[in-house]
Amino acid sequence: MRKPRIGVFKFTSCDGCQLSILNLEEDLLKILEFFDLAYFREATDLPLKGQFDIGIVEGSISTDRQRRDVVEMREKVRCLVTIGACATAGGLQALRNWANITDFKERVYPSPDLVSALSTSTPVSENVYVDYELWGCPINNDALSETLVSLLIGKRPAIPIYSLCMDCKVKGVPCILVSQGEPCLGPITRTGCGVLCPSMNRPCYGCFGPREGANIDSLLSHFEEMGLSRKNTLLLLDKMNTYAYRKVSIEDTG
Amino acid sequence: MKIQVRTDSLARVEGEGGFLIDIRDGAIVKLHVRVLEAPRFFESFLRGRCYSDVMDFTARVCGICPVAYQMSSVHAIEKIFGITASEPIRRLRRLMYCGEWIESHALHVYLLNGPDFYGIESAWTSKEYGEIAKKGLRFKKLGNDILAILGGRPIHPVSVRVGGFFKVPHKKSLTLILPDLEKAYNESVAAVRWASTLPFTENTLDAECVSLSHPSEYPMNEGNVVSNSGMNMDFERFYECIEEYQVEYSTALHSGIRREGLIIPYIVGSLSRLNLNHEMLPAEIKNVIRESGISLPLKNSQMSVIARCIEIAYSFHEAMRLIKAYEEPERPYVECEPQPGRAVWITEAPRGMLIHRFELDERGYVRSCSIIPPTSQNLGNIEKDVYHFVQNNVGKQKEYIRKETEKIIRSYDPCISCSTHTVVLK
Helix, strand or coil, X not given: CCCCEEEEEECECCCHHHHHHHCCXXXXXXXXXXXXXXXXXXXXXXXXXXXXXXEEEECEEXXXXXXXXXXXXXXXXXXXXXXXHHHHHCCHHHHHHHCCHHHHHHHHCCCHHHCCCCCCCECHHHCCCCCEEECECCECHHHHHHHHHHHHHCCCCCCCCCEHHXXXXXXXXXXXXXXHCCCCCHHHXXXXXXXXXXXXXXCCCCCCCECCCCCHHHHHHHHHHCCCCHHHHHHHHCCCCHHHHHHHHHHHHC | CEEEEEECCCCCCECCEEEEEEEXXXXXXXEEEEECCCCCXXXXXXXXXXXXXXXXXXXXXXXXXXXXXXXXXXXXXXXXXXXXXXHHHXXXXXXXXXXXXXXXXXXXXXXXXXXXXXXXXXXXXXXXXXXXXXXXXXXXXXXXXXHXXXXXCCCCCCCEECCEEXXXXXXXXXXXXXXXXXXXXXXXXXXXXXXXXXXXXXXXXXXXXXXXXXXXXXXXXCCEEEECCCCEECHHHHHHHEEXXXXXXXXXXXEEEEECCEEECEECCHHHHHHHHHHHCCHHHHHHHHHCCCCCCCXXXXXXXXXXHHHXXXXXXXXXXXXXXXXXCCCCECCCCXXXXXXXXXXXXXXXXXXXXXXXXXXXXXXXXXXXXXXXXXXXXXXXXXXXXXXXXXXXCHHHHXXXXXXXXXXXXXXXXXXXXXXXXX
């Protein structure tokens, strides 16, 4: 049987999710027995050639060139999987979506005119059709293995979409929101990290983005009742998945 | 006769970059090492954020060295607040850095840089190299294990906070990995010998090596900035001496040291650290260096692989020492009161000095900040290094020049995703 060809593509990002592929470590070598890792600039010199059965995409779309490149890439790929908060939700750099890009450029570069950047950073799915999305900043390695194996044997990847709270209960981690009165994003956030923050006595800060059917406004009003200002409450959403949380929130109230 | 040598998408580096060299009648007329990574504007969106968010944000500059970003940020903020973390916390932070040095160096030595010395395109191209790569992956995994114990996960760990950690590990969870560390340490010592026998292309360069230096240890989180030309400054003074400049072919700002009216390029990273601090290494590792016939200082950037292998061995050694001496602190962090002020802090990221400058208001919200990553600091020297090499090999085949230039750039372990996030305030 021919091994499925994988291409790994990168747009605007920190490279951490691509690194998750290399962090599969011993599993990586096993995966290489079943797949042909035909394009992966971070790890091999192989040039971009031909069509791919699976495209793994890291990074958000934030420049004009990327807007063209992502369409070209889509045409080469049969099944497209986005990995991480940047590719799936626009990333931390999507904070520019609520700001003035000229200001942003001027603050960083002495000659801002030389810098080419769009005024928005958007998820890949706003630019081309995406088959599967892996959330997380960074993604969960098991979810990546699960997705690759599922594609190999032709089944749908089984990745939980319920809230982080469910896993806190399963693990017996005391509720940060109820017992400590800290503004935890767990109730509106997708599980996937292994409840890292609550296990360390800190509130969830939303690495995995909004869960299906998240009731964001209700949680935010609760935070306000706890004494947080409206502004600080909104800032809790404005992190790596800012664009996704804000979108859900707007769609709900709109 | 005009020749153009270029690579638009450099492989086996982190992020997107390339280079372009124009040679006319045997003379270099243009040489650009280019960063093509899209800008992300960290310094802009950090403004107006609370100090407690900073470590989560800056970590996201780089997926390979998030701990470095957290360390430079947390120390800068603690300096502004006038708090000093307790000794056990200081040691845990050092242990965390050991994990990151191991993970990042092993990635570079075995998966990114290693294939260059064997003429192969990736770490899994040949069976022979596959065995070497497997060892590297084992090192990397252990580095990641240390990070996972201390920070929950290796990429963007969640435990670091101003004043200490959200939670510190139990001694037992650390001592459990001691046998693995011991085994890996022995293998890493053998790897130093392996690195010293790799084939290096002749390209000796006298560069200004810059790193931190600490009176009692190999530098990670603290020290003064020193160089092989006798410079010795504290963080604030060094920050004032850096001149950053923008070039039209790159989204990263370049930097150099201002001295006597000139801007001097300099090199940071494992090679500089080793050249300037090898006296601080434990006797065991000094012996290995001597027995392997490695003569210090190293003067060829391609030999950075040796420095990285030595630092991997040192990090295993240091990690074991820290774990054996570890006693769980009574409190994982000290409380802090936000204070207004500004501070510069520098720590040794795997790729070299990572400079953070923060200014906070009276509530502890970021008024302004700047981040100068190691790769931005190295870019000037990378160009100088490539220039030097091309000049001495100008008559050689185009493909040879291209391949060798790629190797030189790669030997700096450029972290191109980071290097775009520099800011100029002066």
